[in-house]
Amino acid sequence: MFSPLSVTLISGSRDAVLVDPPLTRAQADQVAAWVAASGRRLTHIFATHGHGDHWFTAGLLAERFGAEVVASAGTIEQMHRNVAIRPVFWDKLVPGQIPDAPVTATTPPGNRVELEGHELVIVEVGHSDTDETSVLHVPGLDLVVAGDVIYNGVHQFLVESGDGGRDAWRKAIDAVEALRPRFIVAGHKDKGLDDDAARTVAQTREYLDAVDELLARHTTALGFFDGMLERFPARLNPGALWGGAVALYA
Template structure:
């Protein structure tokens, strides 16, 4: 018995934000990567998406494989990585699992949902209580193959984790690593960037050949070394450029000039506003 994996990309969707990004772009959510790790009969879904419509698309994708979905795993507490977990778990009679730290962050995201998530996507997100449980030993068994939940601390939010699949040389990295998409920096103040680097070091120490990132340009491959290097370079550039710019707009423009090919400049604009709030023009 051998394992395989496949990735579904949920395309960017518009947000309920009237103001455009300074470069003129409409405010949109970054593309979401949903990963299916599967054997001969069974499968594990990683990071279910955000909205009902996205969940329907993912459900049809899973059903088309003919696999029996046993577990749904969330890498971290941001709602775009688990708000439809309950919906999909009911549909497939699967168990929702996460690390203990992630479950605490899930509860925090439920608490801020009315003023944040539902404000961005009114009427599009299903009811989503934090009902995940911690599997024994932070392990998921998939047809005799061990899938390991590895806790890495802060990345683009607190208490994040990744799923290590040793038999595939694969890490499903959530938002610890990005792949062709601007990184979410809103929670990166007060040492957050340095903590994020430590999380990247943990992922690199697993020695994966392949990494599926939580936000990915669908035209890019899953090469682990490239994705790790580019995520590090982005954080290094933040440390380089942020002290040079006193305004959110100045920092945003500098990052956009340095990374013109990355998707969703709205993400770096949100980060710029968080990192330079008192200087926002």
């Protein structure tokens, strides 16, 4: 139905921060049970970017746990955009399954959140698979929670990648790599794969390079789609690839 969603809980001994809450009420219930079972107090909920599958249940979870929703200023702008398109896109995708989702996020001072004395740093990286994206850098764990800047075993969302978007995406990947993480949690990943930073960065770049190559080779969306499936047969959710193919050839 959709690309698998990664939700990350970064925990200290007492408190925790949740990254990229999911899309539907049912998914939020699962995440809530997971957070409650951790025994930590949830202080913040962070969204990496404005696509609704990364934050539409933030308010629901914030109310449940008394947490604060945070995001970069650019992401907050994109949240409002996704609320505006919700009736024609998100609600048609999963009818009746998304809770009310007003934009309640604020931008923390200095784009930083503290977790038991450790800084979690919001790094704005510009366009990736949408505008005004960010990642969360956790230096103490050699970790970047990358949202949709990095993919891991899943077909990448290409609908917004035209008109220089893929070159901008490559710059966002460079910004993540410059943080020198050992581990990257991708916003969409095959749960059977690890979170090795070098591999996921290389494979996300490889996919974008293949897009450029096959767009130049094929004259139709179907030809491009088939070529990408042949190149990346193991990636999950070819529906995302088809949507991108239609948009790029429109």
